[in-house]
Amino acid sequence: MQHDTTTKMACCSNCFGCRRCSEEETRTPEELTILGEIRDEENEILPRKDYESLDYDRCVSEPYVEILEGMDNKKAKKYEALRWVMVFAIGASVGLLGLFVDYFVHFFTKLKFSMVGYSVEECSEKGCLPLSLLELLAFNMTFIFIASVLVLIEPLAAGSGIPEIKSYLNGVKIPGIVRLQTFLCKAVGVLFSVAGGLFVGKEGPMIHSGAIVGAGLPQFQSITFKRIKFNFPFFRSDRDKRDFVSAGAAAGVAAAFGAPIGGTLFSLEEGSSFWNQALTWKVLFCSMSATFTLNFFRSGINFNKWGSFQLPGLLNFGEFKCSDGDKNCHLWTAVDLAFFVLMGIVGGLLGALFNCMNKNLAKYRMRHIHPKAKFIRVLESLLVAMVTTVVVFAASMLLGECRDLYSPPSHNNTLSVGEDINSTIRQYFCSNKTYNDMATLFFNPQEAAIHQLFHQDGTFSPVTLSVFFLLYFLLACWTYGVSVPSGLFVPSLLCGAAFGRLVANILKVKLGMDIYAGTFALIGAAAFLGGVVRMTISLTVILIESTNEITYGLPIMITLMVAKWTGDLFNKGIYDIHIQLRGVPLLEWETEVELDKLTASDIMEPNLTYVYPHTRVQSLVSILRTTIYHAFPVVTENRPNEQDFMKGNILVSNNIHFKKSSVVSRASEQRRRCQSMKSYPSSELRNVCDEQRAAVEPAEEGEDLLQQMLERRHMPYPNLCPDQSPSEEWTMEERFRPLTFHGLILRSQLVNLLMRGVCYAENQPSATQPRLTYAEMTEDYPRFPDIHDLDLTQLSPRMIVDVTPYMNPCPYSVSPNTRISQVFNLFRTMGLRHLPVVNAVGEIVGIITRHNLTHEFLVAKLRQHYITI
Numbered sequence: 001m002q003h004d005t006t007t008k009m010a011c012c013s014n015c016f017g018c019r020r021c022s023e024e025e026t027r028t029p030e031e032l033t034i035l036g037e038i039r040d041e042e043n044e045i046l047p048r049k050d051y052e053s054l055d056y057d058r059c060v061s062e063p064y065v066e067i068l069e070g071m072d073n074k075k076a077k078k079y080e081a082l083r084w085v086m087v088f089a090i091g092a093s094v095g096l097l098g099l100f101v102d103y104f105v106h107f108f109t110k111l112k113f114s115m116v117g118y119s120v121e122e123c124s125e126k127g128c129l130p131l132s133l134l135e136l137l138a139f140n141m142t143f144i145f146i147a148s149v150l151v152l153i154e155p156l157a158a159g160s161g162i163p164e165i166k167s168y169l170n171g172v173k174i175p176g177i178v179r180l181q182t183f184l185c186k187a188v189g190v191l192f193s194v195a196g197g198l199f200v201g202k203e204g205p206m207i208h209s210g211a212i213v214g215a216g217l218p219q220f221q222s223i224t225f226k227r228i229k230f231n232f233p234f235f236r237s238d239r240d241k242r243d244f245v246s247a248g249a250a251a252g253v254a255a256a257f258g259a260p261i262g263g264t265l266f267s268l269e270e271g272s273s274f275w276n277q278a279l280t281w282k283v284l285f286c287s288m289s290a291t292f293t294l295n296f297f298r299s300g301i302n303f304n305k306w307g308s309f310q311l312p313g314l315l316n317f318g319e320f321k322c323s324d325g326d327k328n329c330h331l332w333t334a335v336d337l338a339f340f341v342l343m344g345i346v347g348g349l350l351g352a353l354f355n356c357m358n359k360n361l362a363k364y365r366m367r368h369i370h371p372k373a374k375f376i377r378v379l380e381s382l383l384v385a386m387v388t389t390v391v392v393f394a395a396s397m398l399l400g401e402c403r404d405l406y407s408p409p410s411h412n413n414t415l416s417v418g419e420d421i422n423s424t425i426r427q428y429f430c431s432n433k434t435y436n437d438m439a440t441l442f443f444n445p446q447e448a449a450i451h452q453l454f455h456q457d458g459t460f461s462p463v464t465l466s467v468f469f470l471l472y473f474l475l476a477c478w479t480y481g482v483s484v485p486s487g488l489f490v491p492s493l494l495c496g497a498a499f500g501r502l503v504a505n506i507l508k509v510k511l512g513m514d515i516y517a518g519t520f521a522l523i524g525a526a527a528f529l530g531g532v533v534r535m536t537i538s539l540t541v542i543l544i545e546s547t548n549e550i551t552y553g554l555p556i557m558i559t560l561m562v563a564k565w566t567g568d569l570f571n572k573g574i575y576d577i578h579i580q581l582r583g584v585p586l587l588e589w590e591t592e593v594e595l596d597k598l599t600a601s602d603i604m605e606p607n608l609t610y611v612y613p614h615t616r617v618q619s620l621v622s623i624l625r626t627t628i629y630h631a632f633p634v635v636t637e638n639r640p641n642e643q644d645f646m647k648g649n650i651l652v653s654n655n656i657h658f659k660k661s662s663v664v665s666r667a668s669e670q671r672r673r674c675q676s677m678k679s680y681p682s683s684e685l686r687n688v689c690d691e692q693r694a695a696v697e698p699a700e701e702g703e704d705l706l707q708q709m710l711e712r713r714h715m716p717y718p719n720l721c722p723d724q725s726p727s728e729e730w731t732m733e734e735r736f737r738p739l740t741f742h743g744l745i746l747r748s749q750l751v752n753l754l755m756r757g758v759c760y761a762e763n764q765p766s767a768t769q770p771r772l773t774y775a776e777m778t779e780d781y782p783r784f785p786d787i788h789d790l791d792l793t794q795l796s797p798r799m800i801v802d803v804t805p806y807m808n809p810c811p812y813s814v815s816p817n818t819r820i821s822q823v824f825n826l827f828r829t830m831g832l833r834h835l836p837v838v839n840a841v842g843e844i845v846g847i848i849t850r851h852n853l854t855h856e857f858l859v860a861k862l863r864q865h866y867i868t869i
Contacts, residue, residue, distance in 0.1 A: 051584055052173045052630060053850045054238040055746070056831025057812065062805040063774035082234065086218045087282045090244060091251045091289025093217060094210040098255035098294045101191060101202055102314050103301075108195035109445050112139045117443070120428050133393050136197075137386060143196030144385040147484040148378045150189040157185035159480070160487045161208025163578040165249050166270050168211070169242065170586050171831055171850065178215035178245065180222045186212070190485040194446075197389055199476040201446065203315065204487025207252035207266075210290070214248020215241055219782075236778040242831070243279055250283045251290035253542065256489075258295070258313025260287035262542030269538045270575075315447055315490065317546045318455050320518055332519045332555055339520075343503060343527045344559040347496065348566025350473070351531020356570070357477050359577050365481060366581065377483035384482050388475050392442045395471060400438030401461045402430035424448045437464045441498070446490045453497040453521045459509075465502040469495060480574075488574065492529040500524015519555075522547065526556050530563035534573030585854045591824045595858050600823050601816035603853070603861050604837045604846030610635045611750075613742060613804045614766065617759055618797035620750055624787040630747045631834045633844050634807050635739035741844035743807035744834060748784035752777060753806065755790050759799040766802045777806065813838045816845055824853055 058064065071079070116139065119132040151158045156176050164177045176182055190205040216222065218240070220232040235241065246267045253263030264284045291312055300306035320331055332340075369376055426439040437460045441449045453460075476491040504520035507513045526543055533539070540557045544550060571577065579586050609623060610633045623632070753759075756776070760769040813836045814823055827835050827848065837846040851857060 051167075053833040054168070054171045054173050054242060054831065055833040056171065056239050056242060057808075057833070058237075058239065059746075059749075059808040060810055061777075061808060063772060063777055067774045079234070084282070084285070086235070086244065087247055087286045088289050090210075090214045090217055090248050091254075091286040092293045093213050094206075094248060094251040094255050094286075094290040095293025095295075096297070097187060097209055097213065098206060098290070098314055099297050099301075101187065101206065102294075102298065104191045105194050105202060106445075108143065108191065112136075112195065112197075113443060115139075117426075117428070124429060129397065133390070136393060137389050140197040140385050140389045141382055143192040144198065144381050144484060145378065147189040147192040147196065148381040148482075150185040150192075151483040151485065152374050152378065154179075154182050154185040155483070156182045157189055157485055158483045159485070159578070160204025161186065161211075161485075162204050162270075163575045163582070163584075165208055165211045165245070166575055167579055167582075167584045167586055169246055169249070169267070169270075171242075171828075171833075172584050172586065173238075174584070178212045180212070180216055180225060183209055183212040183216070186485050190487075193484040193486055196385055196484075197392065198385060198482075198484065198486065199388065199446075199472060199479050199491045200484070200486035200488075201490030202487055203253075203256035203489040205485045206256045206314070206487075207249050210248040210250075210252025210255065211245045212248070214244040214246070214251070214286075218244050233775045233778070236781040238782075239831075241782070243282070246279065247283045247286035250287045253538075254287035254313070255290045255294050256314050257542050257546050258291055258311075258316070259542045259545035260284060260291045262538055262545050263287040263290075265541050266535075266538035270535065313546065315546060316451075317522070317543075317548075318451055320454070320516075320522070320547055320549050320552070322516065331516050331549070331551060336515065336519070337555060337558065339503070339507070340523050340527075340555045340559050341562050343500065343520075343523055344530070344562030345566050347499070347524070347527025347529075347531040347559070348563040348568075349531070349570075350499070350528055351534075351563060352567045352570035354473065354477050354532050355567070355572070355574050355577055358480055358574060359571070359581070361478065362481050362578065362581055381482045381484050384475075384479055388479070391471055391475065395467060396426075396436060396439035396442050397429050399464070399467050400429065400436040401464055402434040403437055403459070403461070404434060424452060437461060438468065441468050446494050450490070450494050450497055450525070453494070453501045454518045459505065460501060462502060462505050462509075465498050465505065469498040469502065472498065481578075488532065489529065492532050493525040496525035496528025497521045498524070499528060519552075522552065523555055523559050527559050527563045530560040531567045532574050534564045534567055534576070536560050536564055585850045587824070587828045587850065587853060588855065589828075591821050591858065595820045595862060598820045598858065598861055598865060599816065600814050600818045600820075600837050600848060601846065602865060603820065603823075603858065604816075604848050605852065606846040608633060608739070608844065608847065610739065610844075611745065611803060612636060614800050614802050616797065617754065617792070617795050617799045617801060620754060620801055621787065621792060621797075624747065624750060624754075631744055631847075632747070632750070633739070633741055633836060633847070634743045634745055634803055635741055635844060637739060738843050740842055741813075741836060741838050743804070743809040744811045744836060745803050745807040747787075749777065749806050750801075750803070751785055751787050751790065752780065753801055753803070754787070754792060754795065755785055757795060759795065759801045761796075762798060762800055766800070769802050771805070811836060814848075815839070820858065823848060827853055 116132060116136045119135050120129070123129045123132045154176070156164065156174075156179075161177075164174050167174055168177055186205050187209050190200075190202050193200050194202050218235045235244070250260075250263035250267040253266045254260040257263075261284070264280065264287050267283055268280070292309065294314075295309045295312045296307065298311040299308045303310060322331070365380075369380060424440065424444050425435045426443045427434065428436050428439040428443060430436045440452060441460075441464075444452070472491070472495045476488075476495060480486060480488055480491075498521075500521040500523050501517060503524060504515060504517040507515055507520070508517065522543070526539070530536070530539060536557075540553065540560055543556050544553050567573070572580070576586070609627055609629055611620065611623065613634055613636065753772070756770070756772060758770050758772060760766055811834070812826060812830060812832060814826065816837050816839055823835065826832070827850070833849070835848040836844050837848060838844050
């Protein structure tokens with residue numbers, strides 16, 4: 001299919017009814033959706049949305065070739081230097097964005113906790129704690145209301161944005177996902193989401209915001225604010241934009257965790273399907289720029305030590321180090337690895353449970369909340385904020401234990417806000433010289449709570465850790481998906497750290513083992529986070545860089561691998577689940593071995609809508625207005641070969657016989673072709689040729705055939721000018737006639753040609769047609785005008801458009817007999833949008849798009865294959 005929409009086919013049309021009924025019972029809901037069959041409402045998956053694909057492949061048209069011919073080594077180096085400048089600018093901008101987010105989150109959080117803390121201390125003696133609760137509710141619900149209203153302005157600002165960015169880097173164009181309006185609502189909304197006390201993090205939105213900076217900054221224009229438009233004709237292609245988005249997303253990870261290498265690996269592992277060495281170096285440079293820009297300013301602002309680089313990222317795990325006087329202390333031993341593996345298994349199970357619960361909640365929201373009025377989403381966010389606030393306050397007051405104060409050693413690192421561990425201990429609801437362990441975890445920023453679990457030598461009771469883990473698990477699962485900007489990294493780390501600290505308490509107190517509690521808290525955090533997101537390489541490096549302890553590499557890697565393997569037995573990662581719920585056609589890294597029983601001819605779309613090299617304006621307009629296809633093959637008819645082929649694409653005779661009597665000149669051959677075209681009563685080919693053209697005598701019988709064939713290889717394209725668009729009333733013979741494939745042209749290119757009046761009169765040669773430059777062809781990127789919005793009254797319908805200079809004459813193509821694994825690898829690794837299927841003699845027989853390679857579609861086609869056999 002030429003358009004990037006979900007293909008629905010009734011795959012059992014060639015099967016007997018009884019066989020269809022027997023097979024229908026065993027099909028999954030996803031397969032039934034692809035096949036367009038009736039499903040049970042209980043098992044029905046959410047409706048799919050049509051998504052357009054990005055085009056990573058270069059269109060080597062004549063305007064692009066002119067650019068290449070006019071570029072020497074000096075200009076190429078300047079262009080590459082400009083690209084590096086853009087990469088640095090993206091990294092520095094993301095670093096400054098992280099500084100902005102961190103400063104205001106800290107400001108609002110400190111304001112809230114200082115006022116609420118004073119009220120709690122006063123009301124604990126006077127007995128007015130309900131007033132303290134109301135004060136805390138007022139702060140939290142006000143902040144969440146602001147964040148939710150911003151999401152109403154731009155719905156794509158909700159959530160972490162990682163599923164959307166992962167889809168974009170995979171090659172799917174999600175409208176509005178990298179727009180300036182989305183950026184503003186996301187960056188401001190996450191401030192109030194985190195400050196409002198919800199169990200969300202700012203790291204995920206930082207990744208999304210970084211990707212938007214990468215997409216928008218090199219464009220020097222904005223669709224939202226149309227006055228922001230500079231004359232900067234560079235990087236106007238999906239290829240360049242996708243590379244910059246990869247760099248921006250990596251910079252977001254680097255700024256969030258202070259992990260530039262981890263950010264690079266994140267963009268590689270979770271994002272781009274196409275990767276090369278040059279892109280790796282640019283992404284790493286962008287990540288380094290973001291990390292050290294943020295580090296420079298935060299160190300200067302917080303410590304007044306400009307240039308000291310003491311605070312690398314927004315999330316600082318602190319230094320894992322034994323006390324100087326304890327010579328028997330060790331961070332971990334080989335014996336601990338067995339417990340780490342068990343913790344990885346439990347983390348995978350907990351992550352699978354978390355994902356399952358969140359998936360059901362997301363389905364419920366999409367079916368029962370999103371279709372309603374928009375203010376219902378605001379009410380849901382306020383409800384979650386209210387319940388979270390009441391639970392936090394009640395649990396701290398009723399379930400927290402008052403424990404003796406313990407001053408931690410001075411070797412621990414300071415927090416990102418310039419406070420040590422002792423300053424984050426909360427004495428709420430407890431007498432002097434004791435602290436409330438539950439309030440210490442709940443009435444602190446999440447980063448401070450993680451720091452407490454990693455480095456606080458004073459113990460947290462098992463009951464407190466168990467209750468905290470259970471409440472945080474349930475509320476974080478409920479929160480992720482509400483209409484506010486929200487991340488999942490920090491809540492998962494905090495929840496897992498409580499689990500790891502609980503394991504450490506059991507081993508240390510109950511079994512008397514000599515272990516380092518902070519290590520088990522870190523491993524628990526890695527196990528739970530790995531069980532939820534199912535990341536391996538990048539998450540390992542992120543945690544190592546965040547702890548600044550290379551010795552933790554092996555246990556973290558083992559734990560994450562075990563957690564991923566365990567969780568994959570039950571469901572996918574949280575981001576993949578939300579991608580699937582949105583119906584995004586994400587392509588995995590590779591296909592299953594069993595799918596190699598299929599070939600390209602089994603999955604391609606054979607029903608083609610095409611254009612000719614020279615096509616009338618009225619035909620192009622009709623095609624563009626009556627179809628939603630995003631690309632059209634440029635073809636000419638090849639009727640002499642029709643007898644050598646069966647119906648379809650299987651070659652019957654490999655030896656094509658050329659007869660001397662059939663060798664004619666180009667003009668004579670075209671006249672004969674025109675006569676045959678008129679035999680089609682409903683075809684667009686009626687009245688397409690001018691019978692007044694001068695006839696040229698046929699070639700002499702004795703003329704050398706080989707010389708003629710060599711000369712015809714360099715002939716221009718035939719001047720076919722159809723008057724009508726392809727009709728639904730075409731016969732099978734008309735629809736599947738042999739078509740010689742010459743290239744591929746996009747809808748946006750055709751609309752651009754019509755908008756600029758690129759055509760010529762039929763009584764003039766095609767050389768009189770105006771020529772567009774590459775800058776003019778890409779001027780309206782990324783949003784090209786729609787055919788329905790164009791005023792075409794100035795163009796004569798009988799005028800002709802020569803599309804050959806602007807089409808892609810050499811797109812990637814495959815044979816009909818190519819196996820699915822080869823098709824899939826070519827399509828994914830090269831970042832293709834359309835993949836023509838061309839037979840042995842250059843005739844196009846079908847087109848493959850992203851939707852033809854989704855797992856559900858391939859599985860459905862495999863079932864068809866088995867039924868046919």
